[in-house]
Amino acid sequence: MAIDHRRLGRELDVFDSDPLIxxxxxxxxxxxxxxxxxxxxxxxxxxxRAGYRHVYSPALGKQELYELSGHWAHFAGDMFPPLHLGGGDDALMLRPSLCPHHALVFRSRQRSYRDLPLRIAELGTMYRAERSGVLGGLARVRSISLNDGHVFCAAEQAGAEVAGALRLLRQAHEALGLRASSYRLSLRGDGGKYAGDDESWERAERLLREALDEAAVPYAVAAGEAAFYGPKIDVQVADPAGRESTLSTVQVDFHQPARFGLAYSDASGGRSRPVLVHRSLVGSFERLFAHLLEIHAGAFPVWFSPVQIAVLPVGSAQLPAAEGFARDAVAAGLRAEVCADGTVGARIRDAARRRIPYAAVIGDREEPRGAVALRLRDGRQLPARPGAEAIAMVAGLVAARSPGLLPPDVSGT
Structure with missing residues (x-):
């Protein structure tokens, strides 16, 4: 039976919902x-580390902002209606995207060619008026926490920035245990839902094709899947049942810099228009965790497991030692908790059910020596070892963001 993140996420206390929300x-x-x-x-x-600077921006904006960006004309059907407050003339809207706000961040200061490429990023909330029939768990939501980034660059820098974004998202995917099932070059289709002129679209498409060719990844072309302001690379992932969805994107946009009148002082002393590269390394955190829950079956890699060590005293006599070990683990930056209720066997099974990577058992043999016996969630066991050594081993795996539960030089039985 296919793993369903909606069931698993609730069983593992990852998320929930309520009709009152x-x-x-x-x-x-x-x-x-x-x-x-x-x-x-x-x-x-x-x-x-890749040169991005982080910002915060509000999730609301005037309707005028989205008229300027083009979202109101091309995307209004996916937006929540305007909010009219106090009888004033200004209507506020929940933003459907972060890019208009980031365009204003660029515009807020005088910019020079020496400032470019200007890379800004934000984990920000945006809102889409999704129909109730398509909503489900974390995979399709109305409130979206997006890992978003925008690069404002000179035209001659755009190709390198697209290629750099592709390399960066592949690095993030590797650390999270993600595997791209396919790459898609999403282009314009028929109809009037696209903004901008043919020349700009052709330039943007050429930049994306060249970046994909440089990365040596096969890709399919999908007409009609572009954003309204430009073509994009969609990085697809597949769930355990083989269903694909878009997780990460890289887009080239000549439209919004022109709409917002963005400019910088170029080397000749004149004014030039920047190119805007949109990119999201891991997409929305809701869709990301829906996928992570399913591909890992809830058993996340140690470094982002919610609880990394469950500490199990065999009896009440070992409780002080268990609490001390847990404190030491937390002081070392780990997430540990003491589980003292029920039989040891039941607690070991419950730790495995919760996908906790390690159960640290402390009995009458371990307690006098300041030792713990580690039991892994996959059933393997390690001989008793000093508590400090066990903490150092787990902390090392976390620091390395290792996909495994043991270092290469350690084996369990």
Missing amino acids: GAGLPFWLPEGAAARHEVEAYVRDLER
Whole structure:
């Protein structure tokens, strides 16, 4: 039977929902929030090391903003209706995208060619008025937490920035245990839902094709799947049942820089228009975790497992030692908790059911020596070892973001 993240996510206390909040608006429970926090921190650090600077922007904007960006003309059917407050003339809207706000970040200061490429990123919330019939768990929601980024660059820099975004998203996918099932070059289709002129679209398409060819990845062409402002590369992933969905994207946009009047001082002293490269390394955190739950069957890699060590005292006499070991593990940056209720066997089974990577058992043989016996969630066991050594081993795996439960030089039985 195929793994369903909706069932598994609720069983593992990752997320839930409530009719009083509404359909398509799940909330993250402590277990899910802990895992998400680790992934957020990793992605943010990855972006920082790649030259991105992070910003915060509000999830509301005037209707005028989205008229300027083109969203109101081309995307209004997917937006929530305007909010009219206090009888004023200004209508506020929940944003359907972060790019208009980031265009204003660029426009807020004088920019020079020396500032380019300007790479900005944000984990921001946006809203889509999805129909209730298509909503489901974390995979299709109305409130979307997007790992978004925008690169404002000179025309001659755009190709390198697209290629760099592809390399960066592949690095993020590897750390998370993701595998792209296919790459798709999404182009314009028929109809009037696209903005901009033919020349700009052709330039953007050429940049994306060249980046895909440089990356040596096979791709399919999909007419009619482009964003309204430009073509895009869609990185597809498949669930255990083989169903594909888009997780990550890279897009080239000549339209919005022109709409917002963006410009920078070029080397000749004149004014030039930047090119805008949109990219999302891991997509929305809702869709990302829906996929992670299914491909890992809830057994996340150690580094972002919600609880990394369950500490199990055999009896009440070992409780102080268990609490001390858990404190040491937490002080070392790990997520550990003491589980003292019920039989040891039941607690070991419950830790495995919760997909906790390690159960650290402390009995009358381990307690006098300050040792723990580690039992892995896959059933393997390690001989008793000093608590500090066990903590160092797990912390090392976390720091390396290892996909395995043991270092190469350690084997369990």
